[in-house]
Amino acid sequence: MPIYLDNAATTPLRREALEAMLPYLTEQFGNASSLHTFGRRARAGLDEAHERVARALGATPREIVFTSGGTEANNLAVKGAAWAGKARGHRIITTAVEHHSVGHTVRYLEKFGFEIVELPVDRYGRVDPDDVEAAITPKTILVSVMLANNEVGTIQPIAEIAARVRRYKGIVLHTDAVQAAPYLAVDVNALDVDLLTVAAHKFEGPKGVGALYVRHGTNMLAQQQGGAQERYRRAGTEDVAGAVGMAAALELAVAEQAQTGARLRELREFLTSAVRTVDGVQETGHPTDRLPGLASFVAPGLHGGDLTMALDLAGLACSTGSACVSGSNEVSHVLSAMRYPDEEARGALRLSLGRTTTAAEIAEAADLVVRTLTQQRDSSARLKAQLAVALGRPVAPADASATASVVATDTAVAEASAG
Ligand SMILES: Cc1ncc(COP(=O)(O)O)c(C=O)c1O
Known part of the structure; x- marks a missing residue:
């Protein structure tokens, strides 16, 4: 068996997560929106997953939106905050070292008139909180800076960045915590962010499952239209087994951190x-x-x-x-x-x-x-x-x-x- 040292790409599914998921892949297969017994059981599993993921991040269950992974959560965060803030401004501040799911998303938004400021980093890949503040203008609606980099592992000073951003009204602060979540204390209040992305497969949960933390009161437009799932923030039948597996894996990762x-x-x-x-x-x-x-x-x-x-x-x-x-x-x-x-x-x-x-x-x-x-x-x-x-x-x-x-x-x- 080869040695696996590519855990930043993905991790194996841990047994406890698989076991938590199995009932929802077999007998408890109901649609969480159905009103009958099958649906209600699936709904109970999904509600509990919201509670457990929220607890692990210091959030409330309603502030968690399950997605199909880190990429979707980053797209929802960046596009959702950009479009919701468009009437007020068009300036988005980010860094030159973001994952493509943020970097390419802001470039896409540029085509629709958003102004993108990509901040430089130092030799170690760190962005200077002073540079973030210096880039803020009255037209700034969103700041998106990752918590830890996937290529070089550098941790960004998010709490310091948040302290600067909070001096100005109405700016949404997003952090991509996909790489950080298994290894750093990810508390949305200590970090003081409005939006935060996590992906289950980076901490031995299932692939294709992620979550976006959305601080209560944050202006964010849904990017997928359809049903009322995830409180209208992410339409589509929920992956209950995935959410349950993610919750189990995240809880364990936090306990063992x-x-x-x-x-x-x-x-x-x-x-x-x-x-x-x-x-x-x-x-x-x-x-x-x-x-x-x-x-x-x-x-x-x-x-x-x-x-x-x-x-x-x-x-x-x-x-x-x-x-x-x-x-x-x-x-x-x-x-x-x-x-x-x-x-x-x-x-x-x-x-x-x-x-x-x-x-x-x-x-x-x-x-x-x-x-x-x-x-x-x-x-x-x-x-x-x-x-x-x-x-x-x-x-x-x-x-x-x-x-x-x-x-x-x-x-x-x-x-x-x-x-
Ligand atoms: C920092 C970072 N953000 C986002 C993602 C995308 O997550 P997913 O693979 O769940 O779409 C990754 C995945 O490698 C990542 O490392």
């Missing part, structure tokens, strides 16, 4: 100190204000997609941390915003641990990652030297990324035949 966080921090430290020994490899993201189990690096001159392919063949599942597909030259918008040059950003690697990750797996993973990085770096240096001789000039960054691809394929083949 301190213990899981401490253990993952220790394992990540072991892993990163091993990877740091490889010449030229740099850690990305904030050194301290970061998710406990997310380790991210750049290996300049190498290709992240090819590195992950080689690691997969060697028995380790991980990712580049960006939407970049192997073989493509597209670089991460997050690393670009953190001002990594393209030739460095192309060598991105993300190893994300989860509650089920063991110390033995990390010891083996550290060895595999160090070995693969060293092999690829050495082959890349060798190829670059050969290429320089052939070209009769030093190798340029563009040539270097081409050699990285060739090297990765070599390494992958070598790893596969080594078993």
Whole structure:
């Protein structure tokens, strides 16, 4: 069985969540809007899921809207607040490092006359709360800043941002807490946000289920028209089993948070100190204000997609941390915003641990990652030297990324035949 270090992409469904869901996938299959016994039983399950998710986030049950995942919840938050605020203003403030479900949504809104301000971040991927405040004008209707980044694990100062936003009237504050929810205390009142997104599959709940917290009194227009479900904020027959599974997984994640966080921090430290020994490899993201189990690096001159392919063949599942597909030259918008040059950003690697990750797996993973990085770096240096001789000039960054691809394929083949 390969080692799984891609928990930021998704996690396995935990047994307790599956067991909580099973009755609603079998005997209690009713439509929660039906008035008969089957419907009432489904409704009771859904009501309880609202209560449990709300309790875990410090909210009230009516403030929770179940969705089909983080993407839908982010779309609902951003579009819903934008359209509801349109009569008052058109300015939306966000950052350059948001997940595409926020980043692409604001770009879509731009086509309808909304003005988008994308704030820069520092070398660690952090936005400055002063920059948020400086960007606010009387036309600002929405501020959307993620709580923790999915590529580099950096935590944003949301409570400080909220303190600045609250100095002005009528601005809706949204945070995407999809990556943060399993590992950080996510209390909507401590964070002082109006809208907050979570997704069940990041904390061992089912895929395709998410929730949006909507503070009572927040102006937000539904983005799906139809029935009266979720108090008219999200039409469509509810996924009761999904909601119940999400509630069970979230409750457990919150109860185990301190213990899981401490253990993952220790394992990540072991892993990163091993990877740091490889010449030229740099850690990305904030050194301290970061998710406990997310380790991210750049290996300049190498290709992240090819590195992950080689690691997969060697028995380790991980990712580049960006939407970049192997073989493509597209670089991460997050690393670009953190001002990594393209030739460095192309060598991105993300190893994300989860509650089920063991110390033995990390010891083996550290060895595999160090070995693969060293092999690829050495082959890349060798190829670059050969290429320089052939070209009769030093190798340029563009040539270097081409050699990285060739090297990765070599390494992958070598790893596969080594078993
Ligand atoms: C920060 C962040 N926001 C939103 C999403 C989208 O969530 P979902 O996959 O549930 O649509 C993800 C998923 O990777 C994420 O990491």
